[in-house]
Amino acid sequence: MEMNNIPEMFQSKLRLMIISALIRQPLSFSALRQLTGATDGNLSVQISKLSEAGYITVRKEFAGKKPLTTCELTPLGRYSFRQYVELLNSILQGE
Amino acid sequence: MSEQISDIRDNSREESVRSAMENIALIRRMIDHTEINMHRLGWLFLVYGLVFLAYSLFELFSTMIVARTSTLQTTGTVSMILSLLTYVVIAVLFVLFLRKRAAIAKIENEYTMKLFDLWGVMMFAPAALELVIYLVAVIAGDSLPAISVALLRIVFSVLKNTALYMCIFFTGHYTGSRVLKIVSAVLMILLIALFSCGISLERTVMSESNYFMQLNGMISIRSTIASFIQIFVYLGMGIYCIVKQRGSVHGDE
Numbered sequence: 001m002e003m004n005n006i007p008e009m010f011q012s013k014l015r016l017m018i019i020s021a022l023i024r025q026p027l028s029f030s031a032l033r034q035l036t037g038a039t040d041g042n043l044s045v046q047i048s049k050l051s052e053a054g055y056i057t058v059r060k061e062f063a064g065k066k067p068l069t070t071c072e073l074t075p076l077g078r079y080s081f082r083q084y085v086e087l088l089n090s091i092l093q094g095e
Numbered sequence: 096m097s098e099q100i101s102d103i104r105d106n107s108r109e110e111s112v113r114s115a116m117e118n119i120a121l122i123r124r125m126i127d128h129t130e131i132n133m134h135r136l137g138w139l140f141l142v143y144g145l146v147f148l149a150y151s152l153f154e155l156f157s158t159m160i161v162a163r164t165s166t167l168q169t170t171g172t173v174s175m176i177l178s179l180l181t182y183v184v185i186a187v188l189f190v191l192f193l194r195k196r197a198a199i200a201k202i203e204n205e206y207t208m209k210l211f212d213l214w215g216v217m218m219f220a221p222a223a224l225e226l227v228i229y230l231v232a233v234i235a236g237d238s239l240p241a242i243s244v245a246l247l248r249i250v251f252s253v254l255k256n257t258a259l260y261m262c263i264f265f266t267g268h269y270t271g272s273r274v275l276k277i278v279s280a281v282l283m284i285l286l287i288a289l290f291s292c293g294i295s296l297e298r299t300v301m302s303e304s305n306y307f308m309q310l311n312g313m314i315s316i317r318s319t320i321a322s323f324i325q326i327f328v329y330l331g332m333g334i335y336c337i338v339k340q341r342g343s344v345h346g347d348e
Contacts, residue, residue: 010118013121016118016121016122017121017125020121020122020125020126021125021126021128021129023125023126023129024126024129024130024131024206025129025206025269027129031205035125035128035129085119085122088115088118088119091111091112091115092112092115092116092119
């Protein structure tokens, strides 16, 4: 297997960071921004792409008067992430 | 020509390996930043549990020994001194907690800190409220019937234990631990059984008209049992968290 076989969703470092961050728990937009160090615009674009691909769900609600956007990994996203990690391991093991 | 093709393949292979290692490091870094470090909580629980186990055993034995060998007034005085000593111990623990919190806040992620803060409130806020109740009872003196104070303390004990078990459930949910959720449910059932049994387990060991002495001489078996359950819950939580190390909402992966 080669690195050029990886799924499109994992070809971006920022998307990979978003998915990795969401493995443990759902996170807010601001938490993802802080973790990834990305700009609002860039982060929004990548989140939209991941949402359209069905890897994450985006929930928008209000905490008082402040809008709160929370992202959560879907079962498809979780499965794809596992597959990708197995791919990486197979590359390192020289398969 | 075949050597050139082989070189190209080797370079491509090296590039793939390097890229794979970078991505794995990236994934690891992101996961480390979002994992809840249960090891921190574990030590907090253990210290809290051990301190109160030692203190509670000392209080139990010393009160029993004094009650058998001394006058009722002395028993009440000893009980009062031990009560005040409790709050000194809690104050010291609170200071140590704040210092520990300040130290780990620099290196831990917000999720671990939120759980750390939750348990900080759980451990120390009830003690502060108990102190307020105690002072109100002392100030009110004989104007407040002893039975009212006893009921207040029992209600407070039930609420405190309920809050503790809810915290355990929430911690189990937040860290993906089914064990903690089950433990909290079992403890809640035990608590209901303990405080709803019809037998009157309260007994007053002195008949002094002095309210202050009555208050300090009253022994509540249920509250004592609940306190010891609480201590062992903290010790059990401490051991469990240290063994588990890490937690996530979606369980261990």
